[in-house]
Amino acid sequence: MQSLVGLYGNRNRLQVWLSLVVFTLCAWWTLNPRSFHLLDGTSITIALMLGALFDFNFPFNVTSSWPDAAFLLVTVSVPFLLHVHFLRNGLKYMAALNIYWFAYAAQNCFRLLDAKIYRWPATLFFVLSLALTVVALIKCLQSSETRFEDGFKEEIDEFEHDENGADL
Amino acid sequence: MKAALTAFNTLARRNLLRLTLLTMLILLPAGLWALIGFGPENATFRIIDAVQYQQTGLLSLDIEIITPGPDLAPHIMVPGRRFNLGLAEPKNLELKIGQKLRGSFSGAIKDLQNGQIMMHVDPASLKIIEEPADSCEIVYSDWEPYFDWLPHLKVAFIAFWWLIASLLVYRRNAQD
Structure with missing residues (x-):
């Protein structure tokens, strides 16, 4: 336990605060899964874009059928694509923030199953969305930048040594 | 007959926008009104x-x-x-x-x-x-029995993980 205290004590404070603020908002929306979520804007945008081809119900209701399940698959695939993009470009912190999108995808699965009155599967997805929100917080803290001195320690020591040598 | 057609054309031309809006208001929700109650x-x-x-x-x-x-x-x-x-x-x-x-x-x-x-x-x-x-x-x-406590439990959940995060990012000494 003591080894965990201060484990990420050298992290960039701005990113730490951003992680906590995003966690607070996403956790509150996840804890109220039938209510508003900021990422609903992206789901509605996708529904509008594909609305000419398929008649989607969003939010899901009891009459949801295969078009809505297909729409759910499309919205669930978005965070996977983003995650691959971020990791391939070395954007660790963005990839960690993207886990909140996975939590939102799980929340959408809950919404569809809850609307169709499948209680136990819906509960599992609700718990999964909460777990992913917590994982996202920890991952964001882990992926935050360390102080630049840690990354350039050898160069700084060499520079200070040269400076001291020049003064002498 | 010709006068009637002329009058109709004049009316339609002058009130085209209003007629269009009225038609939309009537036709578009017609399918929805049938679903409101069943x-x-x-x-x-x-x-x-x-x-x-x-x-x-x-x-x-x-x-x-x-x-x-x-x-x-x-x-x-x-x-x-x-x-x-x-x-x-x-x-x-x-x-x-x-x-x-x-x-x-x-x-x-x-x-x-x-x-x-x-x-x-x-x-x-x-x-x-x-x-x-x-x-x-x-x-x-x-x-x-727990329904009344749900908002408090939600806040407690968030506060708990804030505490965990605070412990994780705690700076042991000034050099961190």
Whole structure:
């Protein structure tokens, strides 16, 4: 336990605060899964874009059928694509923030199953969305930048040594 | 005749926008108005889960449609579809989980077209068709005592993880 205290004590404070603020908002929306979520804007945008081809119900209701399940698959695939993009470009912190999108995808699965009155599967997805929100917080803290001195320690020591040598 | 046509053309030309808007207002929601209220009668369904609440005395039933019955909106009352019903406990019937019943429904769509669907059943119309041997009584909800505490539990969940995060990012000394 003591080894965990201060484990990420050298992290960039701005990113730490951003992680906590995003966690607070996403956790509150996840804890109220039938209510508003900021990422609903992206789901509605996708529904509008594909609305000419398929008649989607969003939010899901009891009459949801295969078009809505297909729409759910499309919205669930978005965070996977983003995650691959971020990791391939070395954007660790963005990839960690993207886990909140996975939590939102799980929340959408809950919404569809809850609307169709499948209680136990819906509960599992609700718990999964909460777990992913917590994982996202920890991952964001882990992926935050360390102080630049840690990354350039050898160069700084060499520079200070040269400076001291020049003064002498 | 020619004068009438001329007058009609003049009227249409001058009020084209108003006529278009009026036509849209009439035609576009026409399909939606048919869905706002619907009342399938004599639909049969099975109670797949239920709880009773002590505070309100209401029953919350999760039902599955078996046969929809004559219905103006057959795409809503589909066999196999599940609904949640809230109703007062019928005085003349003892409802149990697993029973097959017949009843008259009424429903409405809360928000037009893509909204949530609310279903109601007339308790006086309920008749038990079949009661399997393994049907069980409807019990009081175990979670009801905690409903009032839900907002506090949500805040406590967030505060707990703030505490964990604070411990993780705690700076042991000034050099961190």
